[in-house]
Amino acid sequence: MTKQVYNFGAGPAMLPVPVMQQIQEEFLDFQGMGISLIELSHRSKEFEAVINNCDDLIRELANLPDNYKILYTHGGAQMQFAGVPLNLLGLKPAHKAVYSETGNFSKLSNKEAARYGEIIIASTSAETNYDRIPALTADMIPDDASYAYITSNNTIYGTRYHEFPDTGATPLAIDATSDIFSRVIDFSKIGLMFAGMQKNLGPAGTAVVIVREDLIGHALERTPSLMDYATYEKSHSLSNTNNTFAIYTMSLVMQWLKDQGGIAAIEKVNEAKAATLYDVIDNSDFYTGTAHPDHRSIMNVTFTLPDDDSTSAFLKQAGDNDLYALKGHRNVGGVRASIYNAMPLAGCEKLAEFMQEFARTQG
């Protein structure tokens, strides 16, 4: 066994060790076939079993209603910044959508959407450097809007929606790339959720889109067919050669999540992990949390130190102690600990101890 490094990188992020071990064990010989999964046809019955298993596990874990479809889409999360408007704006003739702007990815998504229709930024926290979640309420959404859009967890700024807005009859679309399956969600209340795989699900470059079936089939005329949700739905995401390795890895991550007791169980662990770090921040004059306490993320914990020198020393010494990739995003500075589902509580405890020790000796 190699030394234990805790990887706090924002993404691609750590995967559960048992998942990577299983990949390693069956990499050269998938289920006794004598060939690797990455050499296997996406149309083979063996791969069909893999993708079906992934679907079944998602449905079971997320308690997904039958009228929701699971699509595996190309291009990672940001391809859906175009995919969502291209597929949903056509739900109403006005081609209008309402966005709440809560961070960098949120801003990129509304900019991209504005290429295809009329985008209303109903609320924003830009003026406080996205340190909080501004309210989005049903009365802010015009009747002719096709959908409302939020980013459930803001990876760079360390904030999240504790509860999703009630958008009335207007479908709610959510970028959940950095917190999908980290907490229990009532899917029946949302229209669409997408997530790039590289934070809580698997490798980079592929996304999963969970969408209510009546929202499929309204793509704007100019939508590339490989971005049209109807193409994915009809072909079970196999209209062309999909990233079979990503879907396979995700299926193993879903099985791992089930083995942990499912989403409700991992949510408890995630709450405990985040509390371990926020406790140190809140009981210290040395560290300052950057997110408003009412809107704190349990996936990305962001904080600053008194000055650049102490921040550099912190990051250097953390690295020497096998606490990897803690540098904050340049928009916020300081430190960011990304603690997705795969991060064990022990990793957060080790970081908390290191933070206390560092403040005691350098503070």
Ligand SMILES: *Cc1c(COP(=O)(O)O)cnc(C)c1O
């Ligand atoms: C990481 C992230 C993205 C970007 O994902 P890509 O797969 O690189 O496009 C988008 N949205 C959120 C919320 C993210 O955390």
